[in-house]
Amino acid sequence: MIAFGATERVIGHGAILSRLLAEMAASRLAHAYLFHGPVGVGKATAARALATALFCEGNPEPCGKCPHCVKMDAGVHADFLYLGMAEGKTRIVVDQVREVARSISLTPLESKWRAALVDDAHLLNEQAANALLKTLEEPPPNTLLILVTDRPGAIMPTLRSRCRAVRFSPLADSELAAWVARQPGVTREVAVEVVKRAMGSVRRAAALLDEELLAREMRFQEEFGRVISGETTLAGLCALAEYWSDRERFVTATTLLGTWMEERIRSAVTGMGAGREVGALLEIKNLAETLVRQVHRFNVNRQLVLEALFIQIAKGRNREGGNSPFPNKGRG
Ligand SMILES: [Zn+2]
Secondary structure, three states, rough: OOOOOOOOOOOOOHHHHHHHHHHHHOOOOEEEEEOOOOOOOHHHHHHHHHHHHHHHOOOOOOOOOOOOHHHHHOOOOOOOOEOOOOOHHHHHHOOHHHHHHHHHHHHOOOOOEEEEEEEOHHHEHHHHHHHHHHHHHOOOOOOOEEEEEHHHHOOOOHOOOOOEEEOOOOOHHHHHHHHHHHOOOHHHHHHHHHHHHOOOHHHHHHHHHHHHHHHHHHHHHHHHHHHHHHOOOOOHHHHHHHHHHHHHHHHHHHHHHHHHHHHHHHHHHHOHHHHHHHHHHHHHHHHHHHHHHHHHHOOHHHHHHHHHHHHHHHHHHHHOHHHHHOOOOOOO
């Protein structure tokens, strides 16, 4: 584990970080990297760690004590630039890229390097991506650019090909468990539930440490399990849809439904007589995605959306006979 400063640490990804530090020590760092992998596993944190190591007086490993480490930790290092989607916007726009491109081309203020992190790089619009490409084609000396994304396929190929790709995987349950155990005031029971549900994402684990969300998820899985096993009447199903149509609960419900469908499809693909089941599941998944999009775009009634989905899922499951509704339940 690489510590850099008191508060933020990279969890896991030891092999990746060792390799990057070795490249740095041998002066073989690329001008630009593309850190890609699932949401919330620590890609941006690793990018910050690499920049910190680059600035640190005690490198290759960041010492956590020198002025560079302290400033990086506080988020105020003048040679570190962060580029992400501005509040209230839906894409990263060209003016933001130009500003970073200009700053990165200037002489470093505090260290020998300038580093920039482009967070959620798949959100660069076309113009912005082209502007960034220009910088990558002729990178100023002593600069490091790190693009971070969970959707590398959505990045312009010419831009992608200019970066050295580094793939991040979900964290191991043991790595997450060690992190959860260090958080204050977490009981053993909560820790176990959080790790089981976090799916290798430290961001998701952090969110679940809010016990209200954890309780909400556990309740949804319990109730949804009854829908699938056919223990819920139509009236009960509608009551359930009403309860989960509250704005915040709706997010929980649709997120978990999405995960459930993905798990089901994955296990169905490898199962016997897969074709029909996969087809039916994909149909429900497409319906779910369309309906949820409509809720966000056109303010479609959330309760009706959930009723429609619960009914479709209950129908499908009744045909199949009930297996465990959450195949990943025993994970960890
Ligand atoms: Zn340092």
